[in-house]
Amino acid sequence: MSWIGLSDLNIAAFDPGGVHRGSNRFSEVAQDAILPVGTLVIETVFTARPRLPQRLLRFERRAGWLRALHVTLDGEGLLTAALAQGAASSHAELHIDPPPPETCLRITYGWDAPGRRALLTVENLDQELIYQAEAPAPLPLPLSDLREIILTRHDTRLGRETRLVALSDRIEPIGLPLGLATGTPVETPSGPRLIERLRPGDEVLTWRGEARPVRWIARREVPALGRFAPLRLRAPYHGLTRDILCAPDHRVMVAGADAEYHLGRSSALAAAAHLADDISVRPERPREPTIWYHNILLDEHECLKYAGMWAESLFVGAMGRNRELMATTALAGLPADALPRHRRFALPVLSGVEARSLAHSMSA
Secondary structure, three states: OOEEEEEOOOOEEEOOOOHHHOOOOOOOOOOOOEEOEEEEEEEEEOOOEOOEOEEEEEEEEOOOOOEEEEEEEOOOOEEEEEEEEOOEEEEEEEEOOOOOOOOEEEEEEEEEOOOOEEEEEEEEOOOOEEEEEEEEOOOOEEHHHHHHHHOOOOOEEEOOOEEEEEEEOOOOOOOOOOOEEOOOEEEEOOEEEEHHHOOOOOEEEEOOOOEEEOOEEEEEEEEOOHHHOOEEEOOOHHHOOOOEEEOOOOEEEEEOHHHHHHHOOOEEEEEHHHHOOOOOEEEOOOOOOEEEEEEEEOOOOOEEEEOOEEEEOOOOHHHHHOHHHHOOOOOOOOOHHHOOOOOOOOOOEOOHHHHHHHHHHHHO
16 A cells, blocks of 8 residues: 555645545544554754754654654754653664754654564755664554644644655655656667666667666655655756656756856756756646656666656665665665666766756746
């Protein structure tokens, strides 16, 4: 089933049968049902200061017996997820480098009570950093409590900086750029193919005109909210022959006279989010509450043609040297000895300031 609850504080849905059903069905689930395995995701903006911890989530219910879940982040970078159920408790914590104020963070708490293992992860979405720590013996969480958290009922308080809360009934992968949405065509030696139909071993064409075999495809279903929400790249901008959807962090090739004039180079890569101008690139609200993304892994980082637009393949980089971390990503199914070691990007990568400046000049 995967995603069973999500909220961006404007839209909220909870359904143990999957939020894709488009309902808030709960009456069919016993009030004492528990979720032994799951993932809770919180997106927030960092505002913690010394001696003033940031409370991301506070749930506490004392009717009958105590049930509590507190998630806090202090100014020194200590993230804590503390659970209590009657006399039982569990605790997970993780130290991160305190980021600059207003940095967007994604906190992921995945628990496997039968396996007696929990995983706490922080992704710094603005600086592309990942921190992770394990915790022992997590408690299973009652579905009725999780429903209260997602729907932000009486016993729940979310931090004012919280932007997204989402719940899955399985351990979700973390990290790695998400890529492009289902339905995006990719150029191959035999013509365009939809990205979701590609398989390892199939060939794709690079911007150098070379055919390269696909090593792996990273595929993820995620909430279509927060920093997971897609951007619409509109034709005919960026060489597109049709509109496509991609994740905000997917890098697009920018080239031509504007790039040469403003950057001093003929081509570079820029995150789609940094090119958003509400004309060529703009936010998209999909009809469905979740979205599937696909990212193509090659032996080297390359630029591929998607519906006429050149954009990057999946870049692994330094993460690839951390086997424990890679085992928690969408590349977990790829044997460690088959994982490519990407040492450099196919093209220079623009900073946010450079990309926004270029986007402004191109749309002026």
